[in-house]
Amino acid sequence: MASAMLIVVLLAMASSVVLASDPSPLQDFCVADKASSELIMLTGYFMFPVLVNGFVCKNPMDVNAEDFFFSGLNKPGNTDNRLGSNVTAVNVNKIAGLNTLGISLARIDFAPYGLNPPHTHPRATEVLTVIEGTLLVGFVTSNPQNRLIFKVLNAGDVFVFPEGLIHFQFNRGHKNAVAIAGLSSQNPGVITVANAVFGSNPKIDDGILAKAFQVDKKVIDYLQSQFWMDNNN
Template sequence: MLMVVLFGMVSSAVFASDPGPLQDFCVADKASQVLVNGFVCKNPMKVDADDFFFSGVNKPGNTNNKVGSNVTTVNVNQIGGLNTLGISLVRIDYAPYGQNPPHTHPRATEILTVIEGTLHVGFVTSNPENRLIFKVLNAGDVFVFPVGLIHFQFNPRHENAVAIAALSSQNPGVITIANAVFGSNPKIDGGILAKAFQVDKKVIDYLQSQFWEDNNN
């Protein structure tokens, strides 16, 4: 009986994970009108090296924005060959005192490596603890942000900083908390947010009137 239970648990774990690719690759056919969870595959005989290639991660991003950071994204939308492979990466540039503001990736864990400079990084655990896990990173240091948890990075120095991060999804998604809550379209009712944040509605009205800039490209 114990063996049956253990087998059932293992089987459940196997079926709960994402399925692996059933062929060498499935390059995204972005011209297809078929809607699936991902992209339809191109004819493999029409695939070439450019379907697995992206150039430009060596170039600094433009950090001249309100948050002082820029995220250069390399996911399935930039490299069609990432389709079904469950991985992507980003380059993040930080101006002096710039930040990648609190956000989540709903479909991916992130592993970040500091290439240049110093970063204060952290993530917050789920309810009810909401505990901040925080670390100061220098060049060569690596930090992991678990899937779905709110996290951030901040450059505390007067010099630029650069990081490279890998994510465990071909299309991890990003939800920047302030943009989503105060910059949604249409707006969330101000009374709802005032009660949620326990502040006067005038504070919410002010926040909703701001331009919430996206630092991802």
């Protein structure tokens, strides 16, 4: 009886260790076959191969260099908007070969005093490198401390934003600024705080938000009536 119990315990421990880390890839790559993946969503799963991270793997014999290539990150994004910033994301939707590789990147352009507003990446840690200009950056720790960790960055400086935490970047200079961000997900996702809270569709009840922010409903109604733009493309 004791030996049988010991075996059960050891098996349970072994299982927990296995589940505690990501499995190693069993193939060189899984280039996203977007056409087949979209067809699955329309017709059902039973007609096609298994999805990997939401995509069908392209036949390896049909893979070519274009599946791992993106051109144009040298071109400035359009910052002529209310935020004065533009995020050019290079994720699995831009490079099919990123599927299953767990990385992506983005170019962020800032006009003078431009802002990449408070936002989170629910699936990724971000490493930001300033290429040009000066940025004030920061993130806020979780409850109950809600500490603001911030730093002024110049060209060549690097800063890390932990996964899931609200963070921002602000160009405090008189000239344009450019940064490159690396992210630990093929599709990090972006939740811009103001857009999510005040620009949701349908709108969150103004009474709920008034109580949450401890302000009059008229303030909430005004904020919900604004156009909350998205600077990501």
